[in-house]
Amino acid sequence: NAGVTQTPKFRVLKTGQSMTLLCAQDMNHEYMYWYRQDPGMGLRLIHYSVGEGTTAKGEVPDGYNVSRLKKQNFLLGLESAAPSQTSVYFCASSFPSGISYEQYFGPGTRLTVT
């Protein structure tokens, strides 16, 4: 049981390049999330999904797109990377157990855009 995994762990992009971050969970969780963590700003929600085929915007969605084609995977795409997207990206998942909604986090992807 690997929990929540993220690919890749590190990446350096040039401005204007595109990439996709992959999040996978093996806990059969319904809900999945993408956050970014920046110094002095804390963690902020980018997009989330409440089930396969559904996505919704979070607090800072601009410049990102997401897809949830399979229940276990949640993809975060950057179509044209900008230096402002340099950050550490965390994926999380949760399952509605009673009223718990405890979220489990992946190890993060450190992205640098030059």
Add this chain to the structure above:
Amino acid sequence: KQEVTQIPAALSVPEGENLVLNCSFTDSAIYNLQWFRQDPGKGLTSLLLIQSSQREQTSGRLNASLDKSSGRSTLYIAASQPGDSATYLCAVVGHGYSGGGADGLTFGKGTHLIIQP
């Protein structure tokens, strides 16, 4: 919009002391509150989750309390050890976009804790 504040931003204490970390939130309509630990360059480890109907949760030397009506939570660490040095994050799940507990967490900026040997 929910806002979460953590005080103090940084704390340095000698080994063995009991200590309290504080968290406050502006909207009391929450589903739950989670405390996390983050080591430098690492991911988030969930320490305790308190559901909105609960007042406290305990795990080993950690005890977290929740006063939803006043928008406050505290994390109590007993008999601190150098291995407790990390950043501690408080986060809440509200009733926002989806109307249910599926909404993302709103995080505080954390308390950076150093336990001196």
